[in-house]
Amino acid sequence: MSSIEAWPFIVARNATLDWRPILAPPFLVDAQADYLLVTETSGPGGDTAQLSLSVVESSTAGTITLVFRSTPATSDLLGSTPAEPLLDRFGRPLHVVEGLVLRGDHRTPPGELRPAVDRVRNQTLRLLPAFWEEESEAAATLRSEPMMIDTATEATSGRRQEGDRGPENGNLPAVPFALIVVIALSAAAWWWWTHWL
Amino acid sequence: MREEASENPKVGFRPGMPDQNVLQNVAGQRAGGEEVRTYEVHALGPSGAGKTVFMASLYKRLNIKRPELPFYLKSEYSTGLQLNHTYNQLANPDESWPSPTQRPMEWSFTACIPTPSGDFEPIRYTYLDYPGGVLTSQRGVDDEVIGPLIDRLKAADALLVLLDGQQIMALLRGERSGARYLELEITTSLEIVQQSRCPVHFLVTKWDLLDGHHSLEEVRDRLMKHRDFADLIESKRSGTAAAIRLFPVSAVGPCFAELQPSGEMKKVGSLHPEPENVELPLISVVPDTLQFVYLEAENRGGRAGRAMSKLRVSLEDLAESGRLQRMGKKAVNALIARFVKRFPKAAIVELVNFDEHIDDAVEHVVRLAKYLDAERTRQIQSTHDALADLALQFTRILARFEKTEPASVLAGGLADFPLAKRLAEAEEPGHTSHGGSG
Numbered sequence: 001m002s003s004i005e006a007w008p009f010i011v012a013r014n015a016t017l018d019w020r021p022i023l024a025p026p027f028l029v030d031a032q033a034d035y036l037l038v039t040e041t042s043g044p045g046g047d048t049a050q051l052s053l054s055v056v057e058s059s060t061a062g063t064i065t066l067v068f069r070s071t072p073a074t075s076d077l078l079g080s081t082p083a084e085p086l087l088d089r090f091g092r093p094l095h096v097v098e099g100l101v102l103r104g105d106h107r108t109p110p111g112e113l114r115p116a117v118d119r120v121r122n123q124t125l126r127l128l129p130a131f132w133e134e135e136s137e138a139a140a141t142l143r144s145e146p147m148m149i150d151t152a153t154e155a156t157s158g159r160r161q162e163g164d165r166g167p168e169n170g171n172l173p174a175v176p177f178a179l180i181v182v183i184a185l186s187a188a189a190w191w192w193w194t195h196w197l
Numbered sequence: 198m199r200e201e202a203s204e205n206p207k208v209g210f211r212p213g214m215p216d217q218n219v220l221q222n223v224a225g226q227r228a229g230g231e232e233v234r235t236y237e238v239h240a241l242g243p244s245g246a247g248k249t250v251f252m253a254s255l256y257k258r259l260n261i262k263r264p265e266l267p268f269y270l271k272s273e274y275s276t277g278l279q280l281n282h283t284y285n286q287l288a289n290p291d292e293s294w295p296s297p298t299q300r301p302m303e304w305s306f307t308a309c310i311p312t313p314s315g316d317f318e319p320i321r322y323t324y325l326d327y328p329g330g331v332l333t334s335q336r337g338v339d340d341e342v343i344g345p346l347i348d349r350l351k352a353a354d355a356l357l358v359l360l361d362g363q364q365i366m367a368l369l370r371g372e373r374s375g376a377r378y379l380e381l382e383i384t385t386s387l388e389i390v391q392q393s394r395c396p397v398h399f400l401v402t403k404w405d406l407l408d409g410h411h412s413l414e415e416v417r418d419r420l421m422k423h424r425d426f427a428d429l430i431e432s433k434r435s436g437t438a439a440a441i442r443l444f445p446v447s448a449v450g451p452c453f454a455e456l457q458p459s460g461e462m463k464k465v466g467s468l469h470p471e472p473e474n475v476e477l478p479l480i481s482v483v484p485d486t487l488q489f490v491y492l493e494a495e496n497r498g499g500r501a502g503r504a505m506s507k508l509r510v511s512l513e514d515l516a517e518s519g520r521l522q523r524m525g526k527k528a529v530n531a532l533i534a535r536f537v538k539r540f541p542k543a544a545i546v547e548l549v550n551f552d553e554h555i556d557d558a559v560e561h562v563v564r565l566a567k568y569l570d571a572e573r574t575r576q577i578q579s580t581h582d583a584l585a586d587l588a589l590q591f592t593r594i595l596a597r598f599e600k601t602e603p604a605s606v607l608a609g610g611l612a613d614f615p616l617a618k619r620l621a622e623a624e625e626p627g628h629t630s631h632g633g634s635g
Contacts, residue, residue, distance in 0.1 A: 013244075013297060013330075017330065017334075018243075018244035018297065018328055018329055018330020018331075018333070018334065019297070019299050019328050019330055020330065020334065020336060020337075021336075032336075032339040032340075033339075033340070033341070034336070035336050035337050035339065035340035035343065036340060036341070036342070038299060038300075038328065038337075039299065039300045039301065039328075039340065039342050039343070040300075041299070042298075042299035042300035043299075058341065059341055060341065085293070087293075087461060088244075088245065088297070089245070089459075089460050089461065090245040090294065090363075090460075090461060090462060091293070091294055091457075091461030091462050091463060092245070092293065092294045092295070092296060092297055093293045093294075093296055095296065137333055137334045137335075138335070141336070
């Protein structure tokens, strides 16, 4: 069993300001490398279930691993219902990218880190309403607090959580199948015992 | 820089990202083939100015050979897919506008001339796309990807400064947001223009909003009332021979989108977009660059430059073109030496590839003279011929546009170049024009 340190981050745009990190690890902010959280997490986004993983070599911050998801920004993130897509001042859709930064190269399947990302989601998304009101280009990036991730525990709970999502994960039906096999074998043994002995 | 852990099937795969990382091209990639010329044409503009949409619309307009244009654009398959995807999203009234750019990208195209003996590809254009916010936020400039990108913008062969037509309209109407736009949002773009030494084209995007309400002349006059803008134009006019132009462009054309009271652009109806003038900025890059390089060599090339001037005057009989070529090379070497001496810290100036373009520039002058001097037909047998022909055809198109929209010339232009001016006059209706090219 091993544990690693991880820092939550979030990058987004609002109606006025372009892409920027809102929350980032202090070591990235101090190295003036926090903008890589913007450039290294680009993509179409949109699938809340999908996590992406990137290993980034930064000359100022060293090797880091980003585990993140990109989702469309909706008004419920600002506390308004019903949830409507948020747009910038030109009418373009906004996205939010949130996730974790790990130091070093951790090519762990992101599914195993999903519970950790889910755990910090509420903490990171809570920053959005204030950012939505922000208009200053000079607004500073907030520094995130590190959290410890027990990789083995996260992996176990990660598999459990993915099991709830349905049959798309090939590992998951293995548990009920094993149970069926055990029950079938027991039934066969009982039948053999009662009929032949 | 980024390494996707692709060996793991669970790792999120993000489609639609051509493998074109600006970092791989920081040093700049000049022409790979012996005769293909590369022009680095980059856009400047804050977020929302329309950099991505402009390129997608330009590509859509030029990826098919149009009867009124002498060429079409060809790109890598992945580039074409990505730009077509962006354009389709733009053109579909049921879809939202394309999302803002998050990561710097580099697009590369070649201009193809179809001829009976095959297609020739004499020119390659490269275009950088990036999140516009890096021009207004210090944090982006500190980034190790964005920093080199800004250097590369400064070393472009031509710059396209995208002015948001929506904000220009606000400026013409005396609204505060328009003034704020000029004061704050395009400051960095103007700074980069000031530090560059190349032709510059200001593009008033979303022209469909202004068309019928304001003329290009009004826009020019209002921009020139802004002190920073006027001083920049004057400084460039007196400091370089580079043309500065103002183009009205629309990526979608009239009646496709409407400005809402909230400031958003809303797609209306089911009309298909009809891009307007999007090709002009690209077309003008070649004649403007060749003219600029040539005039720089004449004006600043010392003794060789002065000899070039004399030879150009006597070029009418075309007998001196060989000497002109030799003088051109000498003048360029003198020119680069002067730059390095004058701006010892601005090593970036050396990146401007005068060497590559001077032969083309001199040949362009000779071809202009030939074109004006005698009957000619298009005879394209090589990439070299194709380049010279394309430069001539582009000059003709530009001459016609200058004639229609004189307000589009802020500095330089064909009128500063006697042979090109004669070509412009030859393009006038009713003028007995030489030449039979089409």
